[in-house]
Amino acid sequence: MGRRREFDVEKALDAALCVFWRKGYEGASYTDLTEAAGVERPALYSAFGNKEALFRRALARYYERYLDFIPEALELPTARKAAEHILYRSAELNTQYPDHTGCLGINGVLAGSDEAEPVRQTLIEARAIGEAQLRERFERAIAEGDLPNNAKPDALAAFVMAVLHGMAVQAKAGFSRDMLEAVAEQALSTWPTRSSTHSWKSSPG
C-alpha cells in the first residue's frame, strides 16, 4: 500500500557511485549526489539512509561490478598470472573513465571537494617534480653504464614512485616499518621464480 517510488534506486546508486568515485567521500556533498541522481534530498535518505550508508552501498557495488577481476585473478593457475591480471586490469580500470580516474577505494579518502582543487594540483605537481628528479637520475645512470641501455628511466621512476605512494597508503592503514621495508625489498628484488632464470617479458593482453 501507499505511493510507489518514482525513481530507479539502482540508477540512483550508480550515479552516487560515480560521484563518490570522482570526488571522494567527504568531497561529495549531498547536493552533488542528489543532482547526479536526479532525485530530491529526502528521497535519497529514505532509500539509502544517511550519506555514510549510501557510500557503503556504493562501495559494495564497486567491488562486485568493477573489481570483479580480483576473484577472477585468484583462480588463475599461477601466482604470477594472478598478480599480472590484477595489475593490468587495474591499470585499465584506473584510466578508462576520464571523469573519474583512479580507484574508488583510494579516491574515497584521496579526492576532495572542488574548492580544494588548487591544493590538489599543488600536491600533484610536487609529486611530478619528485618523479622527474628520479627519472633524470636514472637517465644519468644509463649514461654512466650503471643501468643497462634498454632500461626505461621513466617507467623505472614511475614504478619507484608508485611503490612510494603505495607505502604511504599502507602506512595510513597501520603498516609497521618492517612491513613497509619488506615491500621496499620486494620492489628492489627480483620476482621469485622456480627456475633461477627470470626472463619474463610480460605482455598485457
Next chain:
Amino acid sequence: MGRRREFDVEKALDAALCVFWRKGYEGASYTDLTEAAGVERPALYSAFGNKEALFRRALARYYERYLDFIPEALELPTARKAAEHILYRSAELNTQYPDHTGCLGINGVLAGSDEAEPVRQTLIEARAIGEAQLRERFERAIAEGDLPNNAKPDALAAFVMAVLHGMAVQAKAGFSRDMLEAVAEQALSTWPTRSSTHSWKSSPG
C-alpha cells in the same frame, strides 16, 4: 614600529604541519590548526594568510625538513642505491610518528576529518581483505610449487597492493593507461642490472 608578535611563527608552522600531516588538507579545520598552534584565529591569518597559503608553507617545510633524503639519494653513486635509499628512508618516515603516519603529500588528499573516520576504517578493512586474499593465493602457490619455498607471501601480497595503491594515486594525477602498464610491467619484471646476476640482499641501514 607597533606591537611585536607574541608567538613563535616557526613553532606555529610546525604545529600546523603536524595537523595537516594527520588530518589532511580538508580534514584539518582552522579550529584544529589554531588549537595545535596555541594561537587565536586572526593571528594565524595575519602570519600566513589563509588556510591554503598555510598549507603550502607547511608543504614546503615538509619537503625541506622531512624529505631531505631525496636529494641525498640522488647523489648516491648508483641508481639502485638511490632507489634503495629513497624506499627505505620513506618506510621509516611513514611509520616513525605514530600520531601522523604516512606521507604529508599523500595524506593531504587521503586523510579527512574525524567524522569520516568510520568510513576510512571501512576502506582500510576492504583493502586488508583484498591483500589477505592475495596472500592466501600466494600461500597456495608455494604449496603447489608455483612459487619457491623461500618466497614470502605476505610481503609479496603487500608489494602488489602497494603497486596497486601507487597506480591509483598516479591515475588521479593524470597517468595514462600505457604509463600505468609500464609500472605494472616493472613491478612484475626484475630490476635491470648490468650483470645478469641479481643476488642483492639489501639491508636498510
Next chain:
DNA sequence: TCGTTAGCGTAACGATCATTATTAAATTCC
C-alpha cells in the same frame, strides 16, 4: 607623554554542510 602602528582576542560574518519536519500528492486496502 603622546600618537602611531601592529598584534591580540572576542565575536560575528555568510556560506555550506548533512539531516529532517512538514505539507502535498499519489496509490492501495476496505
Next chain:
DNA sequence: GGAATTTAATAATGATCGTTACGCTAACGA
C-alpha cells in the same frame, strides 16, 4: 469512494566551515 499509508518536494534545522570586523592592548618613535 473514503481511510490509511507511502513517497515527493519545499524549506528549514543546528552545526561547522573559512574568514574577518572591531575594539583593546602593547610597543615603538617623537
